[in-house]
Amino acid sequence: MSSDPHRVAILVYDGVKLLDVAGPAEVFGEANLLGAAYRIALLSTTGADVTSSIGMRIAVDGSAATHTDPDTLLVPGGDIYPRTPVTRDLAEATGDLAARAGRVASVCSGAFVLGATGLLDGRRATTHWKIAGELATRHPKARVEPDAIYVRDGAMYTSAGVTAGIDLALALVEADHGPDLSREVARSLVVYLQRAGGQSQFSAPLQGSPPRSPALRRVVDLVTADPAGDYSLAALAGRLNVSTRHLTRLFREELGTTPARYVESIRFDIAKSLLDQRHTATQAASMAGFPSYESLRRVFARELSISPAAYQRRFATARREQDG
Known part of the structure; x- marks a missing residue:
């Protein structure tokens, strides 16, 4: 140097x-x-x-x-x-x-x-x-x-x-x-190993206010730490030591969604990050906890109206423009 x-x-x-x-x-x-x-x-x-x-x-x-x-x-x-x-x-x-x-x-x-x-x-x-x-x-x-x-x-x-x-x-x-x-x-x-410039400022779990309930904040920690884990309603309720009925009510009243949809949103955000890091769509689906590429593709179509591959191409184009 x-x-x-x-x-x-x-x-x-x-x-x-x-x-x-x-x-x-x-x-x-x-x-x-x-x-x-x-x-x-x-x-x-x-x-x-x-x-x-x-x-x-x-x-x-x-x-x-x-x-x-x-x-x-x-x-x-x-x-x-x-x-x-x-x-x-x-x-x-x-x-x-x-x-x-x-x-x-x-x-x-x-x-x-x-x-x-x-x-x-x-x-x-x-x-x-x-x-x-x-x-x-x-x-x-x-x-x-x-x-x-x-x-x-x-x-x-x-x-x-x-x-x-x-x-x-x-x-x-x-x-x-x-x-x-x-x-x-x-x-x-001890910071993120470096987010590329073209990566979105937005993050699915962060778009709204953080959950007030400690139990709901814990869900984000659990899924982020191990995206492929079992986060069915029964499994989440057991890990959080609450009843399934109480957990469902917390999600509905505080976040206006279901536990399954919220877990999916966190996995979706993780998958986007993995695609940004040049993992294949199939790899991103598996690492983010989706049961298959097709299930990830359906979420991308619903949320962004594009496929994971199209999202990755758009990100790669933005990155080339940054580096050019």
Whole structure:
């Protein structure tokens, strides 16, 4: 690996989300322990310290205007965007640093800061799914992809919310040092071994609010740990030490579904993840706990109106575009 430091400038501002800063910074810092040479600098528009969205003060290393040209510029998000317009000084500082950077990245609503500079015009981009529509409205020249964890368009990277910034940083490390180091960083940080950019932000068990009942939350843990296990109504009730009638009532009252349909939704999400990881549809069906490929195909047809193979082809296309 090169001994020359790779300069990462993280542009912070009042109201910035702390995890959007700390998550990627930890990835780069962990990579340094494994042989990389990232030099991280926190910058603000004036060089003054800033206050995060939770009130914690963030000490900065200097101002955007006077800092050395960065190899990577990272703009984190903040809860203030898109509620308020991006300030002129932040947009100008971003534009100045971006013009001097080798590549530019944003986390979550940091995409609005990039958009305010015109950097997203004519490019593919993403942000948190809740505000993706607003990003598309404000910046109609950008091609917003609301369902991606992160999007790469040339030397421009944008990502979804909060923890997706860790996926983004892992992708940057992989681009610099290859997949082996990126995987080692992920293992060290005990995070997912790395979700690809084209993978959906959405997860079947996570689309609604988490179950209030400990018994129902336990169902997610059980199925995720062993997707192919026996989760018939009787088996679930036995493992949760409740009656089948009580368990059925909990699902109906709290989630508006049946135990069987909820287990199927978790398996469906696992199967999608396995397809994203390039397992065959038959392998994904078996590993996710479906009794056959045909049963998985029926769920895909009902939920997405496409086959597992078509879903995988679409994901592979998105991945090639990310890597291109």
